[in-house]
Amino acid sequence: DTGVSQNPRHKITKRGQNVTFRCDPISEHNRLYWYRQTLGQGPEFLTYFQNEAQLEKSRLLSDRFSAERPKGSFSTLEIQRTEQGDSAMYLCALTTPDSSEQFFGPGTRLTVL
Amino acid sequence: TQLLEQSPQFLSIQEGENLTVYCNSSSVFSSLQWYRQEPGEGPVLLVTVVTGGEVKKLKRLTFQFGDARKDSSLHITAAQTGDTGLYLCAGAHAGGTSYGKLTFGQGTILTVHP
Numbered sequence: 001d002t003g004v005s006q007n008p009r010h011k012i013t014k015r016g017q018n019v020t021f022r023c024d025p026i027s028e029h030n031r032l033y034w035y036r037q038t039l040g041q042g043p044e045f046l047t048y049f050q051n052e053a054q055l056e057k058s059r060l061l062s063d064r065f066s067a068e069r070p071k072g073s074f075s076t077l078e079i080q081r082t083e084q085g086d087s088a089m090y091l092c093a094l095t096t097p098d099s100s101e102q103f104f105g106p107g108t109r110l111t112v113l
Numbered sequence: 114t115q116l117l118e119q120s121p122q123f124l125s126i127q128e129g130e131n132l133t134v135y136c137n138s139s140s141v142f143s144s145l146q147w148y149r150q151e152p153g154e155g156p157v158l159l160v161t162v163v164t165g166g167e168v169k170k171l172k173r174l175t176f177q178f179g180d181a182r183k184d185s186s187l188h189i190t191a192a193q194t195g196d197t198g199l200y201l202c203a204g205a206h207a208g209g210t211s212y213g214k215l216t217f218g219q220g221t222i223l224t225v226h227p
Binding site for chain 2: 044045093099102105
């Protein structure tokens, strides 16, 4: 148990629909990261938060993607007008304040038909 | 852009054999981490190496960090079927707004046959 839960674990949607994923840390962590991983590849950084502040966004994060961490605890990642190329595993990870070691959630597997 | 090249991409071996996975960077990261991932799950941290020349052992796994802190290797002795999985190296960024962000290699898919 890494102390991170993600919901839903699986999401199947039709192209053009909006989807929202949620990441819940069990305890307080001040930095929260989102990554995207396609089959057989390493995760790619999308964005990260320090407390409520979104400090960096990857170029991978098009304007159809938005992430929030309203109270500095849980976070949501929304994809609007999904495309087939959005199909991937979306991973959330947390770190403790003085470390770069990341603890990953189980991920949300998105399939866009 | 800091990149991590991992090799080999695929490794298929028999139980009991030894293997080595390599991770090479174009530049220096503040630390290098190795993760193992099983299908349908998130990566799980195995080890972090920080100091050039560092060697860490975790049971049958030996991790080395190059003197210049730009390359690392993972060696598994007497592989078991339970070692099957995706092995990922990741470099941690040092400072500024990218602090703690990880850049991952493309991964090595290891299959250990009984």
